[in-house]
Amino acid sequence: MGNFAVSSAMISLILRLFLLSMEVSSNPLSSFCSDNTADIYTVNSTFENNLKQLLESLPSNTAATSGFYNTSVGNGADQVYGKALCRGDVNTLTCQNCVQNGSQDILGLCNKTKEAIVWYDQCQVHYSSQKFSSIDNGEYPDPESNKLETDISDDLEDFKDVLELLVTNITTNATTSVLKLFGFGKVESENDEYVYGLAQCTRDISGSECTDCLNFAVEDLKSCCYSRTGGSALRRNCNVRFQMHQFDNNASDFPLIFPESEGSNWNHKMVLTLIGVIVFVLLLLIGSLVVFYRWNKETQNDEEQISQQGLLYQMARPRRVMVIQEGDLALATSEEFPFLDLPTIRAATDNFSDSNRIGRGGFGTVYKGVLPDGREVAIKRLSRKSWQGSEQLKNEMILIAKLQHRNLVRLFGCGIEGDEKLLIYEFMPNKSLNSFIFDVFSFGVVVLEILSGKKNSGFYLTEHAQTLIAYVWGLWKEGKELELIDPGLLESCSTPEISRCIHIGLLCVQEDPEDRPTMSDVMVVLGTDKTISLPEPKRPAFSVGRGLPFHLSLTTDPSSNPMTASNISGSQSQPIEFIDSSVTN
Template sequence: MDKDKDTRLVIMYLLGIICMLLLCVASSTVTDPVDTYCPTEFPLYSRNSTFDNNLKLLLGLLPSNTASKNGFYNTSVGDGENKVYGQALCRGDISNSRVCKECIEKASQDLTKRCNSEDAIIWYELCQVRYSFQMFFSTMTYTGKYPNHNLKEKNVSDPAGFDHVLAYLMTNLSQEAAFLPANNMFADGEIQYSASDGIKNKKLYGLVQCTRDISQPDCASCLSSAFTELTQCCSFREGGIILSRTCNVRFESYMFFNDSSAKIMLFPTSKGGGKWKPWMFALTIGASLLILALIIGLCTASLRHKRDTDTQRDEERIERTLLQQLASSKSVAVTQEGNLISSDELLFMSLAAIKDATDDFSDINKLGQGGFGAVYKGVLPDGSEVAVKRLSRKSWQGIEELKNEVILIAKLQHKNLVRLLGCGLEGDEKLLIYEFMSNKSLDQFIFDPEKRSEFDWQTWYGIIIGIARGLLYLHEESRLKIIHRDLKPNNVLLDHDMVAKISDFGMARIFFENQNTANTKRVVGT
């Protein structure tokens, strides 16, 4: 009996040690984040400030709401410059709401300890938490991160053909996550394959996930970018992970997720058990990409139609507002909401006066043709020369460019920026009046061999320095931080002393003081 009792005590003791070890492992999984991003280029908040208090309230809302709303939740707290936006996401295979809640709680606590930037994100194996002073919901901005986890992975013992297996697995998972609504933008699975070293029935496990506020095409695009980086860093390793704000991808040679919902795949081979032919792989991937492209095309066409309809309505509303307010104005500036305010810095000119100055937009006075309209030389009654940009009639771009130019240039004063002197709107006409540059634009010298030969190095150097000083002012020294986005030789004008002046701010963007990235939503410029 004593021996049996001793045996039971030993077994219980060993079981206790094993349980403690398992608890330690589980604890370390929750305690240690996979990665944290605290960008120093964003503003820092002070402890116990209004922003800090709003952030604490926000992070307190995330755990229970995320757990109760199927693993994803975003919200905001506060108003004005102290408003905080937050978002939490639990991994899609976590069915236990308590585990999800505990992970979000731990992540929120760690994030405030590690960061005091007004924009930050932390990733755990089972969840991620993000907050920002900027509204980021429903916006896909891909910025992939390579965690140190990747450096710990061993190299594969059978590199030949491994990248094909990895691509097949992750491509299938990405399509399921992006385009099957029931999956909540999450997919995991395993693939069985025969290695090049002769070992059969090897397995590879993969997982992909997007935040559920972005669109299906954006999810597909994010996962595609993440997989490209995953291939570059880890296609020769036994595992790897890429993290971003809106999507994550990961693969391992072992099961690292809950396999209850995992998709099981077999890597395609020929009927006779022969090797996978390159043309078969190409055909499979090509067909998958074609289907993906068709789906994205349909979604894009639908979104474009809706956007065009909304744009037409916005154009009519803004132009109607502009014309109504201009009817009784002598000087004007346009706010970002499309409203007009009086301004002592900007002259409003009537269409009749501008026609007189340009000889009714005579071809003789035409200086050039830009993307949004033609530019004419004009002479005012006092004898001063001006350049008049006649924006495209009945054009949404014309309205947008006029607003952008008035908002930006009227507030900027620098010897290497072209001055905006005034504007005019009447009927369908949208006109901007600038100081006149007698030597026109830089492209007429760069691309003309005869004119180019007239310049010595000192002149070229002065032009280069002038452009650089203008850009430095826009980026660092002006009241507004401006990114031009369409800088090219024909948008650099030269005065009578060959001083370079940057012009055409129709596509420029205003940035926050400490901001260095933004989602432009569309490709612009040349």
């Protein structure tokens, strides 16, 4: 494409800039007055008063509602409808001033007609005695500014192609911009010249109605201005405009690049070739990932099968367990697990009958069963979706077996066959841990013992505090409760869950039994509802020796090993025997 008559464009640009400097926005681009003689109102009539009231309301309301406002005043034959639209890129003050000028000028432009429109560079104002229609197929006068544009003398067809590309894109942007129905942009031609464009609809019509209106406006623009350096098409509900200079405030920073007229076929082939190479590489990559995924899955299945076979071999060894008793905790120094085959377990649970189901959790379902020797057991059938392999199952069983407590159910054995992984526990006949833990204090102690990896009994021999509970309470008050935790737990559990367990443990060992939660409460907050907010724990019972007043502080007599309690005021000390803190008040 050639120079588009550069000299003519320069003259047009200079003239346009001169007109802008004279505040073109204060002068209408065009106006429309109804030619129906029946649409004339009389002076000082109710209609005129309603019209003036309506026009006075438009400037501030249009500016306050993002550049568009429509309303009506009055009733019946004297009702007046009005709306105002500001260009989508102007600021609030400019919008209000433009609509203000339009509301004042429109009364003088049309001689008391009941419908009139006035268009400006930055806004339009419209009133009518009839409700506004979304259909806009009428004929409107060309703006006087179109006559100021010069003709394109060189490469006219190429120029029209550029305009077609620009107009297609800005009208598409306008109809898809739901909030403002406003589109703008620019197209760069092969000789580094830009053509700027803008399209807009009033916001009281739909996107499809906006498309219809803009189609009429584009036809108007083609008939008047496609051979000129600029032009506008103005209608009731929309307008379209293009110029060889920037006239809006938001011209696109990323213009459409108009394709070159020569060599375009070669460029097109290159683009297609590049796209083909990219697609081929992507398909090759996706195929490789699929093959790797399948190979990795098969490898994992093979490793799982080997691991399962090894675990089965280990579990088939003698079933003797040696246990060292330390207070309430029992630590297993060696552990081989009784192994039950799947048919035996199925027979024990009546083929996992629903009537034998006694519980369900995130990792599987628990069934009551009766072994061939008559023992009642609880069998946990791990979910196949639990993502727990044979090696992890083995580690879990070893960990559970090493920690035995008088208030914890015991692990008897396991069963593995194919995808089935089962754990066999001792059966709790009353269906509740509460039956094996006296008033909830002992449970709290067990929780703190498990979290810390330390026994409450004999804790006074450490340098931390006289009791495990006192040590935990001190860390809690200082906000250092995580220092309590066994390092092994920190690696495998989340910090919020650990802190919540410490919180629950302290609530269970509070001084006043009335403040302690019930075991039902504990089961709820531990198992089913993690969103329940917990109260702040009160001072715990550091010792549960009956009759010990809590205004006494615990000290250690340097001359003797037994713990004593001395009055804070310094009264004579006397020995007091401490009983194990896992016994409740």
